[in-house]
Amino acid sequence: MITANHCPSRHHGLISRSCLVTHAAAWAARRGYRATVTDALIDEWTRSKNSVISGPTLTVHQGRHGAHGEWPVLGSYRRLLAALRLREAGVTEVRELRLLLWVAGYGGNEERLVRDLTSACAKRASTARREMALEPEGRASARTPLRIRRQVGRAVADLDPGSIPGLTPDQRQLLGAAFKDPRTVDIGAAVVDRMFRGSHPAVLDGLRSAAAGRPAGLPGPTEIVDATSISAAALAPDDGSNLLLRDLQRARPEDMRRAAAMLNSMPQILRWIRRSARDEGADAPGSKLIAELCSMALALVSSMPPGSRIITLAMLTAESVRHPASPGWASPEVALAS
Numbered sequence: 001m002i003t004a005n006h007c008p009s010r011h012h013g014l015i016s017r018s019c020l021v022t023h024a025a026a027w028a029a030r031r032g033y034r035a036t037v038t039d040a041l042i043d044e045w046t047r048s049k050n051s052v053i054s055g056p057t058l059t060v061h062q063g064r065h066g067a068h069g070e071w072p073v074l075g076s077y078r079r080l081l082a083a084l085r086l087r088e089a090g091v092t093e094v095r096e097l098r099l100l101l102w103v104a105g106y107g108g109n110e111e112r113l114v115r116d117l118t119s120a121c122a123k124r125a126s127t128a129r130r131e132m133a134l135e136p137e138g139r140a141s142a143r144t145p146l147r148i149r150r151q152v153g154r155a156v157a158d159l160d161p162g163s164i165p166g167l168t169p170d171q172r173q174l175l176g177a178a179f180k181d182p183r184t185v186d187i188g189a190a191v192v193d194r195m196f197r198g199s200h201p202a203v204l205d206g207l208r209s210a211a212a213g214r215p216a217g218l219p220g221p222t223e224i225v226d227a228t229s230i231s232a233a234a235l236a237p238d239d240g241s242n243l244l245l246r247d248l249q250r251a252r253p254e255d256m257r258r259a260a261a262m263l264n265s266m267p268q269i270l271r272w273i274r275r276s277a278r279d280e281g282a283d284a285p286g287s288k289l290i291a292e293l294c295s296m297a298l299a300l301v302s303s304m305p306p307g308s309r310i311i312t313l314a315m316l317t318a319e320s321v322r323h324p325a326s327p328g329w330a331s332p333e334v335a336l337a338s
């Protein structure tokens with residue numbers, strides 16, 4: 001059997017199946033990937049219902065073996081490497097692989113990808129709800145469930161400000177102090193409650209009272225209620241009350257294309273804002289802070305996990321976000337009633 005190191009071909013345009021598997025396996029092994037590249041994986045990813053990578057095209061060879069299948073280097077081999085990189089980052093769902101490959105410029109059937117995006121979001125929301133053990137729906141009291149408080153308490157205790165990229169020592173110290181403050185758990189639990197149990201008046205009251213009396217300069221009750229609207233509308237059950245899913249069901253391929261362009265150009269946009277803020281220097285009020293915030297946002301964007309990229313893509317595709325004047329995200333009830 002030929003090994004990747006001994007293969008004499010540069011594989012421009014087309015590649016044989018054995019070379020496809022051998023070279024991809026060697027590529028993944030060099031990077032220390034945990035999962036191996038097998039024929040079964042290639043078959044699975046090539047199946048038309050999965051379409052993670054393109055199958056072979058039939059080409060006629062001049063040699064005595066005549067016509068046999070050859071695989072396009074771009075659609076099969078390059079896509080395969082990109083899909084392996086995503087799988088190593090934890091993406092195993094084929095529709096998420098298809099979406100992220102498309103975002104990265106590998107193409108795909110866009111009508112189908114819009115449906116992929118909708119179902120990927122529905123699944124993520126329902127998984128998140130299940131993990132929070134909030135089924136069955138409909139129960140909402142003023143009291144944040146104890147389970148949510150415990151989970152938030154554990155999450156806050158496990159958080160290490162040192163592990164968040166792009167923070168200055170001062171910001172780290174500020175966050176460290178906030179994590180130790182018992183009121184942080186109160187507010188965190190109320191925020192999670194609001195995100196998962198939506199806009200029930202009792203839930204909103206709970207959030208407002210947890211956020212009341214915060215020091216000046218920090219977001220107050222109204223800001224926190226507004227800021228959690230998007231997540232609440234996106235995490236709602238798939239029964240017509242989820243604003244994100246409702247928007248995505250009406251989305252067109254061009255909406256998703258525009259969203260992908262925005263997602264991909266986020267680092268350039270942030271760098272541009274940071275540079276302009278720095279150029280303005282110390283004279284312009286707030287320019288130092290803006291530059292600092294851009295640096296933090298850049299660090300977050302560049303280390304954004306694939307799952308968050310999909311949610312961001314969905315948010316940017318959704319009609320309510322495309323039209324910022326829409327009151328949809330600020331008060332989902334109004335948008336859902338329309």
Ligand SMILES: [Zn+2]
Nearest residue numbers: 007009019023
């Ligand atoms: Zn080869």
